[in-house]
Amino acid sequence: MPELPEVEIAARQLRSWLSGRRIEGAQAARTRVIRGQAPARFGRLAGQRLSGIERLGKWMLLSFDGGAGLLSHLGMTGKWVKRRDTDTPAPHARATLQLDGGLAVDYRDPRLFGRLICGEPSALRALPALRELGPDPLHGIDVDRLRALFARTRRSIKQVLMDQRTLAGLGNIQVSEALHRARVGPQRPAASLPAAEVGELAHAIGESLRATLRAYDGDEPITYVEEGGANVFLVYDRAGKPCFTCGSAVRRIVQGGRSTFFCPVCQPRRRTGRRVKSGPRAARRS
């Protein structure tokens, strides 16, 4: 269930696990994860060493010194995990890279929404899913571009931010969190945001991503919220619980078939011009 911060952590982990090691063997099971590809394609990675990992939105592009590339998307339940090669593979392992030094990394993915594509990095970059990605929000956000983009759509701000062409890597959690931090109601039409609010939203997106990244820092192996990890978020999955700012109940609504969490008081449906300064201060976390 990973979004930009979780994928960023996954990329860092893979970098540390693979760097300096030789791939001794690679195999993938014939599942939806590899779509039409022949499982044998993954054998090409054998004998090569990692030369770099790039995170592109929620995708990771692994490049190897023999010219091979591996594109990975974690979907909803994908995760790379390390083990000793003598240990039994992780449950729901869909692919494995054997490394020298008696180590192996498994790609596990119970729900099979993730993807692994083996090919030359240049060819992988040319795939529509990568070509159409918007800019990476961690590298600074162009507020004018965002505002222009918002102006020419009738969709809600939530829907536009979920679109990977807007900013690459935001997902359901980060969008809820960023809108909350910016005090913008998720149902508002994107086109209704004045320039000042677009600026605040851009700032909030960066803050939310960095806060999540910090929360996972040193947490290895990473545990997602739904896996029983602590909820480190302000509104996500907190329906009915008090807003940390004003104390009123966080609401859950459905937009585009997915849950949105927000505080109806701090994030009004219409712009009121007034801001919630403070209110009954709820206990921080619990």
Add this chain to the structure above:
DNA sequence: AACGGAACCTGAAAGC
């Protein structure tokens, strides 16, 4: 062209 909704999957948790 842009948009909303369904489809794709499995497993865990909640409801009966």
Add this chain to the structure above:
DNA sequence: TGCTTTCAGGTTCCGT
């Protein structure tokens, strides 16, 4: 207890 329903942070495809 055990069966059924609901829900899950992803993209992609299809019809309007």
